[in-house]
Amino acid sequence: DAKTTQPNSMESNEEEPVHLPCNHSTISGTDYIHWYRQLPSQGPEYVIHGLTSNVNNRMASLAIAEDRKSSTLILHRATLRDAAVYYCILGPNNNDMRFGAGTRLTVKP
Amino acid sequence: GAGVSQSPRYKVAKRGQDVALRCDPISGHVSLFWYQQALGQGPEFLTYFQNEAQLDKSGLPSDRFFAERPEGSVSTLKIQRTQQEDSAVYLCASSPGQGANTEAFFGQGTRLTVV
Numbered sequence: 032d033a034k035t036t037q038p039n040s041m042e043s044n045e046e047e048p049v050h051l052p053c054n055h056s057t058i059s060g061t062d063y064i065h066w067y068r069q070l071p072s073q074g075p076e077y078v079i080h081g082l083t084s085n086v087n088n089r090m091a092s093l094a095i096a097e098d099r100k101s102s103t104l105i106l107h108r109a110t111l112r113d114a115a116v117y118y119c120i121l122g123p124n125n126n127d128m129r130f131g132a133g134t135r136l137t138v139k140p
Numbered sequence: 141g142a143g144v145s146q147s148p149r150y151k152v153a154k155r156g157q158d159v160a161l162r163c164d165p166i167s168g169h170v171s172l173f174w175y176q177q178a179l180g181q182g183p184e185f186l187t188y189f190q191n192e193a194q195l196d197k198s199g200l201p202s203d204r205f206f207a208e209r210p211e212g213s214v215s216t217l218k219i220q221r222t223q224q225e226d227s228a229v230y231l232c233a234s235s236p237g238q239g240a241n242t243e244a245f246f247g248q249g250t251r252l253t254v255v
Binding site: 131 | 144173175181182183184185231233241243244245246247248249
């Protein structure tokens with residue numbers, strides 16, 4: 032199974048952009064890159080996903096490296112409600128959705 | 141529309157007791173997943189259903205764990221003879237399709253404490 036590597040933790044100031052990196056050097060051609068986040072005492076929440084091209088939605092942007100061996104989740108203006116654990120996951124199929132330890136994002140007011 | 145619903149939200153079981161955890165997925169969702177999340181860890185995959193078929197149960201930690209989805213909608217995760225190491229949050233997720241180009245919706249989980 033393709034694995035991902037993320038920093039354990041990151042800090043950001045409120046209303047500033049946040050770039051959350053993910054390395055996935057063994058990604059296969061059919062693997063989608065998914066991002067989920069988990070707020071305290073909640074189940075994980077979908078953020079965004081993509082295959083090759085950069086993606087934007089109302090929550091975030093996903094920048095995918097040209098060789099697809101890394102990607103970056105971008106929160107354009109962090110708010111206190113964005114404090115969560117962010118998971119980068121690879122999968123050709125949903126049943127291969129394995130979570131790692133994720134990145135714990137702290138947002139400072 | 142309702143999201144994924146799990147019940148009970150909290151369960152305390154005495155060691156050796158059997159427990160059953162229920163998941164009501166979003167109506168019409170084909171795929172259903174169960175995860176186990178220990179304190180401070182990421183969710184660990186347990187099992188996956190496509191409709192009523194259990195296609196992957198490789199994550200079930202022992203034969204004390206059993207999951208079913210007999211009519212392709214509601215699913216039950218059963219743990220027999222609970223042990224203290226079974227204490228965790230059990231998460232259920234559903235998604236409308238089976239491919240990777242779709243999102244999964246998670247419930248709030250059931251927190252199981254074995255005493």
